[in-house]
Amino acid sequence: MRIVHCFRSPVGGIFRHVRDLCEAQAAAGHEVGIVCDSTTGGAFEDRLFAEIAAKLPLGVARTPMQRHIGPGDIGAAARTLSIIRRMHPDVLHGHGAKGGVYARLFGTALRTGRRRVARIYSPHGGSLHYDPGSAAGRFFFGLETLMGRFTDHIFFVSLYEQHAYERKVGKPRAPASLVYNGLRAAEFTPVADAPDAADFLYIGMMRDLKGPDLFIDALKEAEKRSGRALSAVMVGDGNDLSKYIAQAQALGFGGRIVFHPAMPARKAFALGRMMVVPSRAEAMPYIVLEALAAGKPLIATAVGGIPEILGETSPALVRPSVASLAEKMTSALEDEAAYRGLMPPESKLRARFGLDVMAARIEAVYRQTLGS
Structure with a gap:
């Protein structure tokens, strides 16, 4: 054809x-x-x-x-x-x-x-x-x-x-x-964290629909809840990038939030230990599939088709709000190994995706x- x-x-x-x-x-x-x-x-x-x-x-x-x-x-x-x-x-x-x-x-x-x-x-x-x-x-x-x-x-x-x-x-x-x-078969291979990996990672378009602003505010709230300084990496391009850089600076993050232009997802996965998908709306985001296939634990908003990937009752799902994101980010940090075990198994992901x-x-x- x-x-x-x-x-x-x-x-x-x-x-x-x-x-x-x-x-x-x-x-x-x-x-x-x-x-x-x-x-x-x-x-x-x-x-x-x-x-x-x-x-x-x-x-x-x-x-x-x-x-x-x-x-x-x-x-x-x-x-x-x-x-x-x-x-x-x-x-x-x-x-x-x-x-x-x-x-x-x-x-x-x-x-x-x-x-x-x-x-x-x-x-x-x-x-x-x-x-x-x-x-x-x-x-x-x-x-x-x-x-x-x-x-x-x-x-x-x-x-x-x-x-x-x-x-x-x-x-x-x-x-x-x-x-x-x-996803391609090769994508179902774990990506190891870099030695200097940040606490959290955002990958996506720099526009409000995808929730970068929620992510930055939630990171600040998670710092207050956990009582520790947190770090993040944000990867992506978009017309609103400068707005999010200014937001991070206004909240006092300085170099603790590092911004990178768009890059291959599997290269970006090594930059943070836990992935956050704070979208306000989605259809069926590839980045969630890619992250899970690469073995990344993630926190994601229960919008669009995301619950169909993680499972409707997955503890990784939150509302698209600063409070919900911050609460889950704080609890995930308390026992990262246990949180990683809550992700769906590779065999199930391969069969469906x-x-x-x-x-x-x-x-x-x-x-x-x-x-x-």
């Missing part, structure tokens, strides 16, 4: 998901390509593109795509359609809100003559984060309802995401499947869709 993945932002979980899926599909003999935004990401993402481009027969094409809807979308849509048309896809798989719209509209436009293009959509959270009572929410959920008429299949990465879609948009018109994100499982299920749906 000729498979093209379309999405806007080449950062975070969506980019990770697409890269892994592309590699698995190319290894299975398919002709695969990527179309995405050229204005998002930095040197780290450029290196990732260089690595993946060499493995994809249809290559990587990047063109400017703005995040919000506006006049610039007209030119962006025209350029993207032209690129996709030259790739002659059998499957057009859109990821995220804008990628989903493009894939379904352009897939419909390419259905000419005898050619059938499978129009596939993976929300990855996307517009589902909006409040259905807000003007933006009503607009985007109305758009999702309209796009349902041009969709052949929807993939949800968590039950949470599927239930959110049904609650905010409605039951999908198209067939839908739950397919969890998957392996890349081979994810890719096989998605390919089966592609074939079924084209066959029908």
Whole structure:
């Protein structure tokens, strides 16, 4: 099959998901390509593109795509359609809100003559984060309802995401499947802590949705509760980075919170003994899967699909608040070995969250869709 993945932002979980899926599909003999935004990401993402481009027969094409809807979308849509048309896809798989719209509209436009293009959509959270009572929410959920008429299949990465879609948009018109994100076999290898590892580690986008501000405030509160000076490492990029650096300085952390730009997750895991995922909202975050597979004990907010990874009753789950995070961080420090033993076993993680499982299920749906 000729498979093209379309999405806007080449950062975070969506980019990770697409890269892994592309590699698995190319290894299975398919002709695969990527179309995405050229204005998002930095040197780290450029290196990732260089690595993946060499493995994809249809290559990587990047063109400017703005995040919000506006006049610039007209030119962006025209350029993207032209690129996709030259790739002659059998499957057009859109990821995220804008990628989903493009894939379904352009897939419909390419259905000419005898050619059938499978129009596939993976929300990855996307517009589902909006409040259905807000003007933006009503607009985007109305758009999702309209796009349902041009969709052949929807993939949800968590039950949470599927239930959110049904609650905010409605039951999908198209067939839908739950397919969890998957990790490579090599990722199920423990990462040892560095000799100077900090007490806690944050990895993620530097934006309020992911909770860096909660993490910094909770670290300060945990210091008060434990009566000891604590250290942390924060890894990631984003427009709000300077705000969090200023917050850490205002709370008197100085060099006890060290900020690093985005880097490979397994390299970052060595920098802190315990991982904290303080997100206010998520779909199915890769970083939780990666951390557990690497043997990192973690504290995570019970949002999105995170409870589906750790288990609904896991003691590692907390509310997305400073008090809840600080309380768990303090108790975990009291007996780190015992806390590590509360994490789910590797065998269970492999069976549910392996890349081979994810890719096989998605390919089966592609074939079924084209066959029908």
